[in-house]
Amino acid sequence: MSRGVGWKSLWRSLVFSQRGEPLWFGGALLLCIALVLVACAPPTPPPxxxxxxxxxxxxxxxxxxxxxxxxxxxLTSVYDTLIYQDPESGDFVPGLAESWEISEDGRVYTFHLRRDVTFHDGTPFNAQAVKANLDRIAAPETRSQKAVFMLGPYERTEVIDEYTVAIHLREPFAPLLDSLSQVYLGMASPDALRQWGPDYQFHQVGTxxxxxxxxxxxxxxxxxxxxxxxxxxxxxxxxxxxxxxxxxxxxxxxxxxxxxxxxxxxxxxxxxxxxxxxxxxxxxxxxxxxxxPIPGQPLQFFFNTAKSPTDDLRVRQALIYATDREAIVNTVFGGLSPVAHGPLTRATPGYDPAVEGMYPYDPERAKALLDEAGWREVNGMRQKDGQPLRLEAVIMGWGYVPEVVQLLQAQWQAIGVELTVQQVPYGALLEAGRTGAVHLIPFLLSGTDPDLLRSFFHSGAAFNWSKVSDPELDEWLGQASRLTNWDQRSALYGQVQRRIMEQALVLPIRDYVNxxxxxxxxxxxxxxxxxxxxxxxxxxxxx
Structure with a gap:
């Protein structure tokens, strides 16, 4: 090719006649070139x-x-929340809300929202959206199983302007920030909630x-x-x-x-x-x-303090001393979970390490406490007034509780205590806890706010399976739920944990690890x- 003939001239000579009319093979050439380019293009990567x-x-x-x-x-990846909790520091940081203030009386939380957020369906995120979500959760017809309780004494949501919203409470509720950082209070598109109604779970729209x-x-x-x-x-x-x-x-x-x-x-x-x-x-x-590590409660057994013989503090304490928790953790959990010592795990804010030395494994001390309580050993079994020391427990098949119970039975038999166990459905376990039909029930609840203790150890609590009635404990739990100063709350929860273990209301086994x-x-x-x-x-x- 001469130096005077460029690519443009060659292209035109190949594709067009001298009169400028397109040649038939030009289209074929274009097709071939296109195919070559496609063949040479990098392949589309798989998803x-x-x-x-x-x-x-x-x-x-x-x-x-x-x-x-x-x-x-x-769904944590589908929904954003107003705030988030830093897993390292435990501090609450901005999410859909850029900032917030709490009123002096602790009853009004005002949130200033981001202005650049849209839901997946294009609906703008704003104060009206926050109100729609919280009102939906609080509505009786929603029949919320968890989120409504996380709102505590919720009264109403006030839209101050397009990007400012205030949550009003009937009384102070310190766990509210913790609640608002969880997916159960995640922000859903109001349009999608209206459109899909009871079928929303199949058509969810977040941000x-x-x-x-x-x-x-x-x-x-x-x-x-x-x-x-x-x-x-x-x-x-x-x-x-x-x-x-x-x-x-x-x-x-x-x-x-x-x-x-x-x-x-x-x-x-x-x-x-x-x-x-x-x-x-x-x-x-x-x-x-x-x-x-999972914050909240460890795997633990609640002692029924209203049913003999676990109505005797000495019997409850003896059972804790007779439990080799280290052996249980190593045998059942492969040493991958820490031994639990109180009603909260170490990963929970407000955990009090003072509970850790209260009940070392000491079967001899357990025997002495049973002797003191009038339960004497007869042919390897503890008896009192001719009756054997026999305990009943109901369990579910989750969390390796059956394996734990087998070891408990052997360890307690060594001090003359018989433990009979029945595995039941979840509903039957809840009913046994409500009625106080048995001596022991295993349970745990995860969460990052120690207020969850109030659900189990306040005398009026729905899950008061220990049947405890302690006015001072009630006062501490109630006061801690209303305070917004964390240091004051933490001090109260330390008192609560120590009282629970002094009264041997639970037998902690292991801190939960996911x-x-x-x-x-x-x-x-x-x-x-x-x-x-x-x-x-x-x-x-x-x-």
Missing amino acids: RRLVYGLTLAPSGIDPHINASAELGIP GPFKFVEYVPNDHLTIARNPDYRWGPSVFANRGTAYLDEVIFRFYTDPATRAMALESGEVHVMGEVPPLDARRLSQDERFKLYAV LNVASARVKGLRYDARGWFPWLVDVSLEP
């Missing part, structure tokens, strides 16, 4: 899809209505880093990246759009299937892996163990302050 294993198929997944912790695992795509009960739940997300809170490492395109949640209700699903590559992340499997997988370079295992390809996996809910906006998946 960055993460599969996350859940351990329970909840009965419903509307966070304003349902109470399951399992629903929060996916979070992921959009709700599909929920098929007992099978899967899918969320997809929100490409418009730009308002993440400071607790997120990634405050913009998510790295993942899609997350699919599948249910693995049988604990025996969870490790197998990880090892087969069926899932990338699995929660609540059985302890022995978790320890084994943690030694495999293909996986990483995320052992997350054993999550993930593929080594998963990077950036972090959990919120409650230890259950992952911040998936931070997660990426390596090839």
